Amino acid sequence: MAEGGKFVWKIQKVKKFGPTANYSTLSEPLPCPPEGMVWKKDEQTRQWKLSLAPREEKENKNTFSRVITGEKKLPDEESFYVEHLVLPTDTFQGLCLAYRISPVRLRQVNGFSGSSLKLAPSKLIIPIPDLQSVLDGTIRIQDIESPEFKRQVLSLEFPTLTPEEVHAYLIICDWDLREALKTVKDDLDWEKSSSSPFAVSS
Numbered sequence: 001m002a003e004g005g006k007f008v009w010k011i012q013k014v015k016k017f018g019p020t021a022n023y024s025t026l027s028e029p030l031p032c033p034p035e036g037m038v039w040k041k042d043e044q045t046r047q048w049k050l051s052l053a054p055r056e057e058k059e060n061k062n063t064f065s066r067v068i069t070g071e072k073k074l075p076d077e078e079s080f081y082v083e084h085l086v087l088p089t090d091t092f093q094g095l096c097l098a099y100r101i102s103p104v105r106l107r108q109v110n111g112f113s114g115s116s117l118k119l120a121p122s123k124l125i126i127p128i129p130d131l132q133s134v135l136d137g138t139i140r141i142q143d144i145e146s147p148e149f150k151r152q153v154l155s156l157e158f159p160t161l162t163p164e165e166v167h168a169y170l171i172i173c174d175w176d177l178r179e180a181l182k183t184v185k186d187d188l189d190w191e192k193s194s195s196s197p198f199a200v201s202s
Helices: 055-061 091-099 103-110 147-157 163-172 175-194
Strands: 039-040 047-052 067-069 080-085 123-128
Touching: 039 080, 067 163, 080 147, 091 103, 091 175, 147 163
Parallel strands: none
Antiparallel strands: 039 047, 067 080, 080 123
16 A cells, blocks of 8 residues: 555644745835944845944934944954943942943953942943844843933933932923933023022013
């Protein structure tokens, strides 16, 4: 008898088909790239991939936390680095794990000792061995849209503000950091001019 003949256990039946290919989205545009990045097409493979935006365009979009090339005196194999604003919730060990950097290297680059971030600069320089680790999400850059980040920037820029005032300014400005910075500056300038002995009252 031929293979796969009349024996029931040798008869193969397809009960249902697998998923079918869907090409309906091929003509749709690419999604918006993350902050500071652009889509670039590889002419050899004809595939699109994310890459860093040009320096001037990137800095206009993001002036607080970004991947930068070639400015700091880092070894040749570390041509990229990230600026990280230290938040009250940050820990030294947590930053080492998040950015996959050794404690010794982090101290060397930023010029401090110990494991307390109170002894470190308010903005840390963290070397990145390769850009791909950022693009594929292995290393996650600081989220500059988080409330904690915005509160810290405003507090460092205007140390005289109380935490309650910082929070209030951000709420008034709908959590727009640039608008909040401008509003606080305008208010402080107005208070300074009003308290001046040479101010002219109407």
